[in-house]
Amino acid sequence: MFGTKNISKAFGGAVALADVSFSVEPGEIHCLAGENGSGKSTLIKIMSGVETADSGSIVLNGEEFRSLSPREAVAHGVQVIFQDFSLIPNLTVAENIALSTDVLERRKLVNPKRNREIAQKALDRMGVSMDLDATVQSIPVSSKQLVAIARALNQGVKILFMDEATTALTRKEIDHLFGIVHGLRDRGVATVFVSHKLDEVQEIAQRITILRNGSVTAEGDIKDFDRKAIARAMTGQEVNEVRLAPAVPDNAPTVLEVDSISSPGRFRDVSFSVKAGEVVGITGLLGSGRSEIAEALFGMTKIHSGTVSVNGTPISFTGPRSAVAAGIGYVPQDRLTQGLFLHQPIAKNVLAAAIERFVGPLGFVKAKSIRETVTNWISDLKIKTTDPQNPATSLSGGNQQRVVLAKWLAMSPSVLILNGPTVGVDIGSKRDILEIIRQKALDGMAVVIVSDDIPEIVQIANRVLIVHQGETGAEFEGAAIEETSLYKELAA
């Protein structure tokens, strides 16, 4: 058995884990669920020897440990695959798999031939073929993940933690990954998925442990849980996935008009329109072109033919600036690199897009009205912070996403485009964010939401467009928007 017994850990005064026990058997696929800040990462860090628990013990293969060094953890078969895979981009596939063995054996010289053999063996065991001499930066994300798994295998993994393993994968790649995880299971490796995507977790895991505020709130056979029960254990409250889609008045004017736009290699002949107060969902598989369409509407991807107009005025895109000038706001998928100035204060982030509205006639910014606006947005969007002058890095994922939202809402756009607005955001925050979007739509904003999260689309959208290989296909409206038919259409 692997796991923890009565682990507690506090950082300063804040309790991260309180009396947490969980266990995984060899050959089991387990899911560790919990919102951001529930203690999942701390638990993984303690099991992999990065942090030391204040009390309690770690159990590896039946053996109990008070504390562990990272090296000992590896020696006992603990491996963690982080979201970034911790690979070295300029080295080859073979080296990325084999070098950690060389390090562990304290070798002074490297033998490329031996490293290739080691790597080949690990990949063979997974039933995967790959060019061993390709540098890791030249291979696709899904292959990078396989390299990380191969490395773990090579180091004698007995319990494998995978942090948000499926976020960047297409459905086909996810199936492939699950196949490999099943292979690991047959070899007696225990796999722990740490994930926000509940439907995927339910597909692969046998058992689940749910954390909230550092304590285990539920555990057991995954068959005994439905999505609602998991959500309840994670948030501590009843989470209703009722439809939030606002009713659109018949006489609402059309705000965004997209007329057969094309961009070779990305999307073809895409047309749709959005009325004031309407929420239009665009969904499709990873690589279908859904993200590219969102970026094109914000001037980040070149449109080769077709027109986009806002309130009847066609826009000639020269970049995001022209989109902003036309009244389009964009909440990007990758908020860490595209949406936030991470090390700048929250207040400055909130005003980053709207700052021109606060410049007086002499070119000075109006400090007082800025302060008021920031305070308003922070309370409006329930951003949890003690001081708006704290850097954006001090916030949890859900709160960071609210700051990105606030940034665009502060410039009062007539069209708001959201690309994966709740990726990596926990259920509680997700609910709040969708509620904010609904409010803004009720105020008359036209909203386009691009997402692969079907339950989310079902909850919020008035109308749903499905993108297949760069072309818009089926369209759903009103009561026709429900999960099973959307999934079916996606898989088609």
Place this chain on the structure above:
Amino acid sequence: MSYITPLSQRKGLQLFGSPNELFLLGAIVVLSLVIGLNNSVFFSIATPFDLLRSSLIEILFALGLLIVLVSGGIDISFPIIGIFAGYTTVVIMLRFELDTYSLIIPLILAAIVGAILGSINALLIAGFGLPTLIATLGTAGMFRGFLLSYVGSVYIANIPLGLDEFSTADLLSVETSAGTLARLHVLVIPILILAIALAWMMRRTMFGRTIFAIGGNEESARRMGMNVRWTKARIYMLVGAISGVAGILYVSLQRKADPYDLAGTELEIIAAVVLGGASIMGGYGTVTGTILGVLLINLIKDNLILLGVPGSWQRAAVGLMLLIGVIAQAVADKRRMKQTVTVAEEDSQ
């Protein structure tokens, strides 16, 4: 699921490791032809010999800097470390009347002095985690001030005999058609050996691979269990020692020890290494490319006059070369990114 390898990754007939090295070689050949056709004096055995002689010391410095660049750092204190070690060695030899005919003693002394200065860089960078540019900018100033105030600020013309005589130790000398002697300095041999040894070290030792790994992704290297700090410390000590040796050999070839020498040459060396394909972001670089980079820069620098460009433009030309090197890298990076994306798309369909 298929895995497609970008064209640039495929193995084929490769005389030189990368397209960049082939390009440099081509540039050297074409440039030589252009210069030669303008001025037939150029086509003489004396030309490559002179080019090698003026490049030898720079190659040594450049190889040290290559290691730093591959690890993702930068060092601008190495020319000061070089002249500090060279000048101090001469002062010590004269003061303590050490064996004036020896060549080994000054080499070892200079290497030790260089390594000591390098370990100060190591302490700041590996120990305190300072950014490498700032740390070495600071130490460069400190070392120079210390050298001029405490070791000496006067020019020494009478360097120990061993060093003095080494400056004319030729591997071979050929009489040219003009009746002068073309000399090939014996240093090409040890420097060639050192270059091969460094190339082997970078490719086949754990130390070398760790340097590449740190340059690629420091955090990942740490998570792979590599000792990042200790590796960085060793890099700066090694580079100090190499710079020290380069410094004393410079003194020997110049037949004088001038504490004001070498300062400012970092521009040229950095330009050469970057032109040679080493990434300023870390993670990439080859010994062959570095040597070709130094040769190309010296070829241009030494022959600007033959091409009708005033000598005062030398530094501008070198600066331009550095920028060309960096731009070439940026373009290559962009292409590489695009390639990865295309591969990912092909894969997902």
